[in-house]
Amino acid sequence: MYKKASFAxxxxxxxxxxxxxxxxxxxxxxxxxxxxxSFDPVKTVAAATGEIAFNIYEGLVKATPLGEVEGALASHxxxxxxxxxxxxxxxxxxxxxxxxxxxxxxxxxxxxARDPEVAVRxxxxxxxxxxxxxxxxxxxxxxxxxxxxxxxxxxxxxxxVPAHAGDLSRKPVGTGPYxxxxxxxxxxxxxxxxxxxxxxxxxxxxxxxxxxxxxxNSMVLNLKAGRVDLIPRLEVGVLHQVERDPDxxxxxxxxxxxxxxxINNARAPFDDLRVRKAxxxxxxxxxxxxxAAWGLGTMLDSALSPAMAGFYNDSLAxxxxxxPAKAKELLKxxxxxxxxxxxxxxxxxxxxxxxxxxxAEQWKALGIxxxxxxxxxxxxxxxxxxxxxxxxxxxxxxxxLDPHAILVRYTTDSSxxxxxxxxxxxxxxxxxxxxxxxRERREVYLEAQAILAEELPGIFIMDPPQLAAMKKxxxxxxxxxxxxxxxxxxxx
Amino acid sequence: xxxxxxxxxxTFLVLQVLPGDPARLMLGTEATPEVYARVRHELxxxxxxxxxxxxxxxxxxxxxxxxxxRYSMPxxxxxxxxxxxxxSLGLSAxxxxxxxxxxxxxxxxxxxxxxxxxxxxxATQVSFGLPQFWVGLLLIQVFAVELRLLPAGGNASPxxxxxxxxxxxxxxxxxxxxxxxxxxxxxxxxDYVRTARAKGLAGGVVIYKHALRNGVLSxxxxxxxxxxxxxxxxxxxxxxxxxxxxxxxxxxxxxxxxLPLVQALVMVIVLFILLFDLLFDLGLGLLDPRIRYx
Numbered sequence: 001m002y003k004k005a006s007f008a009x010x011x012x013x014x015x016x017x018x019x020x021x022x023x024x025x026x027x028x029x030x031x032x033x034x035x036x037x038s039f040d041p042v043k044t045v046a047a048a049t050g051e052i053a054f055n056i057y058e059g060l061v062k063a064t065p066l067g068e069v070e071g072a073l074a075s076h077x078x079x080x081x082x083x084x085x086x087x088x089x090x091x092x093x094x095x096x097x098x099x100x101x102x103x104x105x106x107x108x109x110x111x112x113a114r115d116p117e118v119a120v121r122x123x124x125x126x127x128x129x130x131x132x133x134x135x136x137x138x139x140x141x142x143x144x145x146x147x148x149x150x151x152x153x154x155x156x157x158x159x160x161v162p163a164h165a166g167d168l169s170r171k172p173v174g175t176g177p178y179x180x181x182x183x184x185x186x187x188x189x190x191x192x193x194x195x196x197x198x199x200x201x202x203x204x205x206x207x208x209x210x211x212x213x214x215x216x217n218s219m220v221l222n223l224k225a226g227r228v229d230l231i232p233r234l235e236v237g238v239l240h241q242v243e244r245d246p247d248x249x250x251x252x253x254x255x256x257x258x259x260x261x262x263i264n265n266a267r268a269p270f271d272d273l274r275v276r277k278a279x280x281x282x283x284x285x286x287x288x289x290x291x292a293a294w295g296l297g298t299m300l301d302s303a304l305s306p307a308m309a310g311f312y313n314d315s316l317a318x319x320x321x322x323x324p325a326k327a328k329e330l331l332k333x334x335x336x337x338x339x340x341x342x343x344x345x346x347x348x349x350x351x352x353x354x355x356x357x358x359x360a361e362q363w364k365a366l367g368i369x370x371x372x373x374x375x376x377x378x379x380x381x382x383x384x385x386x387x388x389x390x391x392x393x394x395x396x397x398x399x400x401l402d403p404h405a406i407l408v409r410y411t412t413d414s415s416x417x418x419x420x421x422x423x424x425x426x427x428x429x430x431x432x433x434x435x436x437x438x439r440e441r442r443e444v445y446l447e448a449q450a451i452l453a454e455e456l457p458g459i460f461i462m463d464p465p466q467l468a469a470m471k472k473x474x475x476x477x478x479x480x481x482x483x484x485x486x487x488x489x490x491x492x
Numbered sequence: 493x494x495x496x497x498x499x500x501x502x503t504f505l506v507l508q509v510l511p512g513d514p515a516r517l518m519l520g521t522e523a524t525p526e527v528y529a530r531v532r533h534e535l536x537x538x539x540x541x542x543x544x545x546x547x548x549x550x551x552x553x554x555x556x557x558x559x560x561x562r563y564s565m566p567x568x569x570x571x572x573x574x575x576x577x578x579x580s581l582g583l584s585a586x587x588x589x590x591x592x593x594x595x596x597x598x599x600x601x602x603x604x605x606x607x608x609x610x611x612x613x614x615a616t617q618v619s620f621g622l623p624q625f626w627v628g629l630l631l632i633q634v635f636a637v638e639l640r641l642l643p644a645g646g647n648a649s650p651x652x653x654x655x656x657x658x659x660x661x662x663x664x665x666x667x668x669x670x671x672x673x674x675x676x677x678x679x680x681x682x683d684y685v686r687t688a689r690a691k692g693l694a695g696g697v698v699i700y701k702h703a704l705r706n707g708v709l710s711x712x713x714x715x716x717x718x719x720x721x722x723x724x725x726x727x728x729x730x731x732x733x734x735x736x737x738x739x740x741x742x743x744x745x746x747x748x749x750x751l752p753l754v755q756a757l758v759m760v761i762v763l764f765i766l767l768f769d770l771l772f773d774l775g776l777g778l779l780d781p782r783i784r785y786x
Contacts, residue, residue, distance in 0.1 A: 035744070037518070038564045045520035116526055123524045169564040185563050185570060186736035186744070187646070213645060213734040217629050222734070225636035225644035378512025378749055386516055415525055 028205040028474075028490060031219045031228040032212060035185055039172035041159040042112055042119035047398065047483045050156050051232070052210055054484035055191060056096075057159035057174035060088050060106065060138075061150065063401055067308065067481040069154050073101060073175060073198070083145030083437060088138045093198035095162050096179040103133040108163035110140070121157050124405070127434075147437050151402035177203050177488040186212055191487065204476075204491035217241075220469075223248060229474055232485045234467040236293050237350060247472050252296050253479040255466040256307040256399030258406070259300070259355065261459040262384075263392050266420035270341075270391065274334040276456040279392070280320040281327035282366045283359055283459055292354040296465035302449045303410070304403060305463040307481045311403040311442055313449040320453065327366050340369040341391040346380040351464055352394040359394075385418050396464065399481055403445045404434050410457050421457030496762050500552075503758045504545050507751055513537075514561055514749040535561065548755060558752040562744055567756045570741060574725075575760065578738040581653060582722030585660035586715050592665040593711065597672020601680060601707070602699060616666035628659040628732040645734035656733045660726060664718050668711050675707035682706070709780055716772045720765045 036049035041057055044050065062072040071077070074088040093101040112118055114125035127149055130141040142149060152158060165173050172180050175198065178191040191208040211228060213219045216235040220242055222228040234242070234250065242248045261279070269275045289297050298306060301316040331337055341363075345356040353374060360370040375383070384390045400406055409416040411427045426448060433444040453460075468477055476489045515531040523531075532538050536547075551558060557567040596616075600609045635655060636644035643652045679685060680703050688698045725739025738757060745753035 035563065037562070040564075043564075045518070045522060116524075117530065120519055120523050120527055120531075122527065124522075184573065184736060185565075186574075186730075186740045187734070211646065211734060212736075214731040214740070215625070215734075218632065218645060218732045218734065221629060221632045221637055222644040225632065225640065227636070227644045227646070376512070376747070378510070378517050378747065381516050381521070382511050382513050385521060386513070416521060 025207065026205045026492065027207045027209065028230065028487065029209050029211055029228050030485065030487075031222060031231045032210050033214050033216070033219070033233075035212060036183075036189070038169035039180065040168040041109075041156050041161065041172075042121070043169060044156060045120055050483050051485050052189060052191070053156050053159070053172070053174075054176070054482075055178040055208070055487045056172050056176045056180055057156065057161070058176050059153050059155070059158045059160060061153050063154045063480060063482050063484075065478045065480050067310070067401055069150055069401065072154075073106070073160050084142045086140045086142070086149070087134065088140070089136060090138070091198050093175050094196045095175055096173050096194055097162065098196075099162055099164070101160060101175060102163075103138050105163045106138045106160055107131045107133055109160045110158065112161075113157045119157060121155075124152055124155070124157065145435055145437060147434060147441050148402040148404040151400070152405070154401060177201075178208060181207075188212060201488075203488040205487060208487045223469060223471070226471070230468070230470040230477075230485075230490075232466075232468050234469045235350065236296065236465065236467060239294055239467060242469050249470055249472055249474075251468045251470075251477060251479070252465045253468070254298055254305060254307045254463050254481075256305045256481040257396045257464055258303060258305055258399065259297075259352065259394065259396045259461045259464055260303070261359065261392055261394050261461065262419050263456065263458050264388060264390055264420055265422070265457055266388070267391065269334065269336050269339065272334050272336075273455065274330045275336055275339065276459075277320075278327040278330040278334070278336075278366070279363065279368075280456055280459045281323045281330070282363050282368075283320075283461070284322045284362050285461060286322075287362070288355055288358050289462055291358045292351055293462065293464055296467070297462035298465075300460040300462050301453060303397075303452045303460060304406060304445075304449060305399055305481075307399060307463065308403060308406075311445045313446045313453075316450060316453045319450075320456075320459070324366055331366065331368075337367060338369070339367075340371070342371045342373055344373045344375055344380065344384055344390045344393045346377055346393075346395065347374045348377045349396065352396065355461060356394045388418050388420055394461075398483060399463075401481065404430070407433070407445065407448055407452075410452060419457035421455070423451060423455055426451045426455075495766060496759065497549075499762045500549065500755060500759055501545070503755055504541075504548070504751070507746075507749055507754060508541055510749065512749050514751065517748050518561060548752070552756065552759060557756045560745070560750055560753040562748040562750040562753060567752050570753065571756060571760055574736060574738045574741045574757075575723075577647060577735060578723055578725050581656060581660065581726075581735070581737065582719050584653065584657045585664060585722060586719045588657060588661040589665035589668050589718070590711070590715055592661070593668030593672050594708065596665075597669045597711070598676055598699070598704065598707075600669070600673040601676030604677075612669070616669050619662045620666040622663070624659055624663065624726075625728045625732050627662060628656070628729055631655045631659060632732070645732075647735055652733070652735075656729050656735060659729055659732075660722065664715075667718075668715060671711045671714050672707065675710045676703060677707075679703040679707040705779070709776070712772075712776065712779070716768070720768055723764055723768075724761045 034048050036052055037046040038044050058072040060074040061069040064070055073090055073093055075091045077086055077088040079086050110131045114122050114128055116122040127142050127146040128140055129143045132139045162173055177194055177197045179194050181192045182190040189210040193203055193206045213222055216238050219231055220238050223231055263270050263276055265271060285299050289295055302313050304312050306312045343356050343360055345353045360372055363370050384393045408414055408430055410421050411430050412422040429444050429448045433441055436444055473492050476491050478486045478489045515528055515535060515537055519528060536544055560567050560570055596612050600612055603609050632644050635642040642654055646652050685698060685703050688702050725737045725742055727739035727743050730737045730739045742757050
């Protein structure tokens with residue numbers, strides 16, 4: 001009798017323990033295809049890092065799902081009448097190691113981020129002349145007014161780290177709602193909730209594990225088997241495997257990525273606008289959307305995604321409509337009826353490869369001979385991006401919060417202008433845009449987008465869909481115009 | 493030893509010849525030319541190749557394997573994490589293959605006309621022909637999604653290695669089974685087997701004592717090769733099951749042109765294989781007294 005009773009007690013105790021485990025130690029498992037590069041905010045370049053770092057680091061300001069910025073470590077800030085002196089005032093906030101965030105940490109972090117000897121993207125902060133600690137605040141002086149400045153403070157590279165921090169690449173110390181507990185390459189990154197976040201809010205999940213699963217089919221099976229709760233970026237090719245699963249929910253949101261056929265504008269015969277125009281008129285975008293993105297993407301007529309609502313030019317739809325007859329005519333005019341071109345595609349992006357293959361067929365219908373070359377990423381970066389030794393290629397250009405960061409790559413002197421595009425009026429507009437604030441700034445970028453649509457450094461195709469697949473019951477998924485997963489907003 | 497040096501030179505040269513610049517891969521598409529030049533300098537990519545190779549080689553000998561460019565952590569730590577996994581996976585897969593292959597091979601050899609032997613023969617052919625990633629996905633679907641018996645991936649628990657082991661063992665046991673059958677069938681026709689039979693030994697003794705010892709030699713040789721191959725990692729299986737083995741590490745290293753990582757991994761693999769070859773030859777000598785080393 002006594003034995004039986006103790007056995008019953010044991011069972012009840014087990015149930016309580018297991019049950020309470022479900023209440024307290026909430027764990028979220030997120031599938032990602034590849035490892036981050038480095039968690040040092042000024043050294044990382046991989047989108048895979050930014051996606052996770054968003055939860056670990058914070059800047060003076062941070063991006064909102066609507067693409068605006070709001071105060072993060074800065075509670076508020078002021079701008080003087082010249083538009084060149086910003087003063088930021090800090091909240092009471094703690095780093096993950098328990099030390100208080102001081103004005104000196106901010107100055108240290110920003111000076112480090114704009115130092116070309118350490119920071120990879122120092123040039124993005126070169127509008128800053130000086131960072132000084134003044135009474136109760138941080139004063140940042142700019143060389144001239146700059147519309148993109150406040151947005152750049154929300155980027156990973158402008159994250160605030162402690163001045164006493166050691167090597168951050170493997171052991172990040174930030175102020176975000178989660179901290180990195182353990183990182184085992186090719187296996188997983190374990191994030192834990194930081195219970196002293198300045199907001200005083202407690203995110204639902206105590207642990208968030210980013211599990212590395214490179215194979216997209218396996219990712220889906222892991223979701224179905226319950227090992228994974230969330231796939232933030234599902235390959236569109238495996239969507240059909242989860243679409244009808246009643247236990248899985250899929251959200252489709254714009255990615256704020258501009259998929260573009262880049263054309264080498266410096267190479268004959270593509271230096272002839274008629275040839276570029278013919279290529280553009282020969283592209284049937286609705287067909288590509290269905291063929292490569294299951295009809296889920298957003299068609300693009302501009303170098304900006306409609307996700308950039310404040311600056312997007314929505315009147316360009318009729319500039320390059322699908323018109324194969326006109327395209328053939330233009331090729332004839334240009335004396336290029338027997339045009340041959342090489343289309344170089346980056347093998348690691350199935351979407352771009354598929355898009356390229358579809359368009360190759362459409363161009364063949366115009367009598368163009370298309371030689372498809374599928375190359376590995378390292379080769380693509382070297383040949384297409386660096387040496388600019390190519391005819392036509394397909395790539396996705398990541399969206400940013402501010403249009404300048406996206407549009408500046410089409411200026412003549414930009415090192416990122418692998419289009420070899422050059423247009424005086426355009427260069428002047430981009431110069432003007434950065435110095436302009438308010439409503440006029442929008443007008444400048446509308447015209448700049450119109451020039452790109454007319455002059456065709458490349459052919460804009462779509463903003464691909466971002467598919468977030470999650471177990472039924474996971475709530476609060478927030479879509480940002482930047483490449484992040486906001487773990488703190490999720491709950492079950 | 494010479495083999496190892498030659499392999500290291502070839503690896504180095506291949507990484508030089510491949511298009512793609514490590515500094516550019518590290519920096520992605522946003523860096524300025526100044527930053528690019530600085531990183532190239534930091535990685536010593538602006539030095540002549542011969543000097544870089546000798547530097548690396550000298551460092552490797554002294555146990556200084558450097559930092560991985562891709563993971564910004566010591567190469568040695570990465571290798572120490574990946575090799576044990578690939579080692580145990582290889583060992584269990586080959587072990588399981590042998591456990592399946594030896595009895596089924598013997599059976600196919602001594603009772604070739606039986607229904608079971610024919611079924612086994614078909615089964616080996618089929619399992620040899622199936623693509624591994626597909627088998628892996630199928631096993632996940634059945635055991636993790638439908639039955640919920642085993643984890644779908646990862647190596648958090650030893651159970652997680654069960655499905656990848658099965659996936660790897662399937663085609664390997666098929667190959668080994670075929671070799672076992674052929675070896676046995678050949679041995680059974682040898683004079684000494686006939687003699688043994690003629691002097692009236694029981695069938696079981698003839699088979700297990702006389703024929704098996706000769707028939708199994710080729711099977712062990714192949715199994716040894718299979719194990720050596722698995723040590724170098726199995727990219728497809730590691731990707732499907734999300735396992736942090738040597739294959740994935742090597743793949744990431746090659747994609748990023750991560751010279752320190754790739755060089756060190758290749759060297760460890762080569763040294764392992766050389767060592768293994770030696771042990772294996774010695775082992776075969778024990779099994780087959782005819783093999784002698786001068």
